[in-house]
Amino acid sequence: MSDEIKRGLQSPLRRKLLMGAAALPAMALLPRLAFGAGPPTAAVNTTGLAVTDTEVTVGILHSATGTMAISETGSIQAEKLAIEQINAMGGVLSRKIKIIQEDGASDWPTFAEKAKKLLVNDKVASIMGCWTSASRKAVLPVMEQYNGMLYYPTFYEGLEQSKNVIYTGQEATQQILAGIDWITKEKNAKSFYFIGSDYIWPRTSNKIARKHIENFLKLKVVGEEYFPLGHTQFNSVINKLKLTKPDVIFTDVVGGSNVAFYKQLKAAGIDLSKQTLLTISVTEDEIDGIGGENIAGAYACMKYFQSLKNENNEKFVAAFKKMWGDKTVIGDVTQAAYLGPWLWKATVEKAGSFDVDKVAAASPGIEFKGAPEGYVRIHENHHLWSKTRVGKAKLDGQFDMVFETADLIQPDPFPKGYQ
Amino acid sequence: MIINSRFFNRSELIGFVALAALLFVILPLSLDVFRLNLVAKYLTYAFVGIGLVLCWGYGGILSLGQGVFFGLGGYCMAMFLKLEASSVENTKIQSTPGIPDFMDWNQITSLPLFWQPFHSLTLTILAIILVPGLFALIIGTAMFKRRVGGTYFAIITQAVAAILTILIVGQQGYTGGINGMTDLRTLKGWDIRPDHAKVMLYFFEVFLLFGCILLAQFIRLTKLGRILVAMREQEDRVRFSGYSVANFKIFAFCMAAIFAAIGGAMFALNVGFMSPSFVGIVPSIEMVIYTAVGGRMSIFGAVWGSLLVNVAKTGLSESFPQLWLFGLGGLFIAVVLAFPNGLSGIWADYVQPRIDRLLTWRKPKPAKAWTDGSVADGAPAE
Numbered sequence: 044m045s046d047e048i049k050r051g052l053q054s055p056l057r058r059k060l061l062m063g064a065a066a067l068p069a070m071a072l073l074p075r076l077a078f079g080a081g082p083p084t085a086a087v088n089t090t091g092l093a094v095t096d097t098e099v100t101v102g103i104l105h106s107a108t109g110t111m112a113i114s115e116t117g118s119i120q121a122e123k124l125a126i127e128q129i130n131a132m133g134g135v136l137s138r139k140i141k142i143i144q145e146d147g148a149s150d151w152p153t154f155a156e157k158a159k160k161l162l163v164n165d166k167v168a169s170i171m172g173c174w175t176s177a178s179r180k181a182v183l184p185v186m187e188q189y190n191g192m193l194y195y196p197t198f199y200e201g202l203e204q205s206k207n208v209i210y211t212g213q214e215a216t217q218q219i220l221a222g223i224d225w226i227t228k229e230k231n232a233k234s235f236y237f238i239g240s241d242y243i244w245p246r247t248s249n250k251i252a253r254k255h256i257e258n259f260l261k262l263k264v265v266g267e268e269y270f271p272l273g274h275t276q277f278n279s280v281i282n283k284l285k286l287t288k289p290d291v292i293f294t295d296v297v298g299g300s301n302v303a304f305y306k307q308l309k310a311a312g313i314d315l316s317k318q319t320l321l322t323i324s325v326t327e328d329e330i331d332g333i334g335g336e337n338i339a340g341a342y343a344c345m346k347y348f349q350s351l352k353n354e355n356n357e358k359f360v361a362a363f364k365k366m367w368g369d370k371t372v373i374g375d376v377t378q379a380a381y382l383g384p385w386l387w388k389a390t391v392e393k394a395g396s397f398d399v400d401k402v403a404a405a406s407p408g409i410e411f412k413g414a415p416e417g418y419v420r421i422h423e424n425h426h427l428w429s430k431t432r433v434g435k436a437k438l439d440g441q442f443d444m445v446f447e448t449a450d451l452i453q454p455d456p457f458p459k460g461y462q
Numbered sequence: 463m464i465i466n467s468r469f470f471n472r473s474e475l476i477g478f479v480a481l482a483a484l485l486f487v488i489l490p491l492s493l494d495v496f497r498l499n500l501v502a503k504y505l506t507y508a509f510v511g512i513g514l515v516l517c518w519g520y521g522g523i524l525s526l527g528q529g530v531f532f533g534l535g536g537y538c539m540a541m542f543l544k545l546e547a548s549s550v551e552n553t554k555i556q557s558t559p560g561i562p563d564f565m566d567w568n569q570i571t572s573l574p575l576f577w578q579p580f581h582s583l584t585l586t587i588l589a590i591i592l593v594p595g596l597f598a599l600i601i602g603t604a605m606f607k608r609r610v611g612g613t614y615f616a617i618i619t620q621a622v623a624a625i626l627t628i629l630i631v632g633q634q635g636y637t638g639g640i641n642g643m644t645d646l647r648t649l650k651g652w653d654i655r656p657d658h659a660k661v662m663l664y665f666f667e668v669f670l671l672f673g674c675i676l677l678a679q680f681i682r683l684t685k686l687g688r689i690l691v692a693m694r695e696q697e698d699r700v701r702f703s704g705y706s707v708a709n710f711k712i713f714a715f716c717m718a719a720i721f722a723a724i725g726g727a728m729f730a731l732n733v734g735f736m737s738p739s740f741v742g743i744v745p746s747i748e749m750v751i752y753t754a755v756g757g758r759m760s761i762f763g764a765v766w767g768s769l770l771v772n773v774a775k776t777g778l779s780e781s782f783p784q785l786w787l788f789g790l791g792g793l794f795i796a797v798v799l800a801f802p803n804g805l806s807g808i809w810a811d812y813v814q815p816r817i818d819r820l821l822t823w824r825k826p827k828p829a830k831a832w833t834d835g836s837v838a839d840g841a842p843a844e
Contacts, residue, residue, distance in 0.1 A: 144783050151739060155735060177737070180644045184647075202567055271632070
């Protein structure tokens, strides 16, 4: 708890100071880039977007305040980093990217209102934003009605596909199935216990996991429990865990509840070095709040860990820390958010236009070789091909990658046999 | 009783005309459709505010659970709109076409019984009034007949707000859960999303709002309104005078609930969205704050309060995405500390006397009538 409070108090202020301090000299020193040398605006913008000869405006729409701010701050930072790097390379079609940031305030209708403002008033060419499924569901009708382009970073439940959205996170089957297969084999598991927060993402993820475990692996799910968002009393379910003794505890508890859950688990004497726990909701960001000592030994199923060893990732982590401070950690969603501006840039350049219709049509097949997670490509269904990776949490809050799929997994937002 | 026999006294008439001019003429002419739609959203809280003026300002019953009724009204409307948006044709890709998408995600294969009435617009409109009304009647009867009041009542309304939120979130197969009901499209085939529809909805809402203002003013001026005030000041005296205090309280609470429900229904129509985030404790308290900022004794104050606080909210959050909550918090503290009667108090204390003085100075004669009036208003003159 005290960690949380400390973090809440110090980080926004520190960030502000850092930003202010960093921005001033940087602006004076940057060489003037040749913005404006690209194709004429009339040719690349036929629908009245906010594009001039030298500038193009995009929106960033996340919660900077409210309960989701802790999670979404990383996404905002990653998107700003990517945009700054793109601008330093000469922008998109020789136009500098200008950001308009709006605060969704952890409130779903506010997200819808702000998305509409960005599209209708500011005429942004694309929006990097949303985090929770609820905020995306609120924003989706707005994107479709006003024909916007949204780059959505979070791993999510699937069952959705839109011309106006590029999903840079993994959908449920991409995230879960390979991880369950691996842990079943590795730990010779026979029984699973599901614990989740009560909303659409954990429910759908668990439904898919259950079908996979029962129908394909022919194993047992011995319990499934849900708790309201923000719940902090997990003693009853921990007692049930002690009675049923499942081989694997499978969790998708989100947000602040995680802190209470793992602390109580540890206090109840469930030692994660002996009891296998697989989570699909804890990234480096969450461990920052939970505390490495409370979760060390647990396995997490993601597509990215900050500790990944490849050249792209080393550059990315270094640049991120340079911009936002040494103590920042980078989780799965933060990395996925970083992909958004890059994928958009590549798509616009392939389409030769900022028009949303052309960008949407040009999206399938777009590749990004510089992704920290490794090579990514956009599928026909506007999701990304991606790997599943399993990491083991360490005391210092980082993960050791213990497994990754050999190939990229095809996104399948409407999985047959799992509905 | 010269003044009270008129429907509006002079300052109220000025308030009424000013508000009508603002909402019917100035705002529609000066704002683009996007901003006008935002105003429509803010005004939905004004309905709640008017109800709170009756129930809290006049009746002295502080309800911290108006979000419940706002939510019930909103959900009734949203259920109708969602059913219409979930035609078999629109939902072909689902396992069970023809039911709302969130039911399909939760493996529900047929429309639950309690959803059936919401195929009909007439029944929906009835439900928007009756469901919250009856719910308030039940809570009110249970509480006021046992003489539960004051702080205890406020706490219980909060508990009800929390319970309803948990219920909605937990039963996501039937209610859409934390995501709420999104993607509402048409009302009887009339698309509510395009710009011209937003303008129509705005005017419809403003008409309804003025209907509610007039109704509230009417209630305030009848004997009933005066009993409410008497009850707030000296509950026992009213009881010993032979009035059934509980029944009057129940009535005020039910009226407030119905006003809130109308606001909720208009919210679902204007925003195209309904979610549990308008039902819980925090939004309920926010609604009380709007009324407090506007002035809890003033019907017009409630409308101004909802408008101005929400304008400040949007404005601050657009200009300072990371700091706006502090600004808003500061604003509330400043208003409550410096002006406990809210904006209408500022008006009555500082602006109104000046206008009066100005008018007296110009036309000495009517000023006499005004003086007579105020003496008549303040009970026994001698």
